[in-house]
Amino acid sequence: MPTPVKNISEYKLQRILEHNQRLREQLDLPRVKVSQASTMLIKYVQSTKDYLVPSVWGSPGPADPFVTKNNVSCTGCTIL
Numbered sequence: 001m002p003t004p005v006k007n008i009s010e011y012k013l014q015r016i017l018e019h020n021q022r023l024r025e026q027l028d029l030p031r032v033k034v035s036q037a038s039t040m041l042i043k044y045v046q047s048t049k050d051y052l053v054p055s056v057w058g059s060p061g062p063a064d065p066f067v068t069k070n071n072v073s074c075t076g077c078t079i080l
Contacts, residue, residue: 032040049057
């Protein structure tokens with residue numbers, strides 16, 4: 001009977017060691033203060049044009065060059 005208990009305790013120890021390792025890796029990640037992150041976010045939003053908000057940034061400018069310029073009114077189309 002001591003073998004299953006030993007296996008279970010070894011398994012628990014292994015899980016604790018793995019969790020400890022993940023925590024150490026997270027501890028080594030660079031941290032940014034909230035005030036600095038919010039300042040960076042505000043600068044990004046103010047400097048990056050978002051054409052989904054045309055009232056702020058205006059229209060996107062020239063037409064999309066990848067759009068086909070054919071004004072074909074569906075000749076040959078069949079509606080079932």
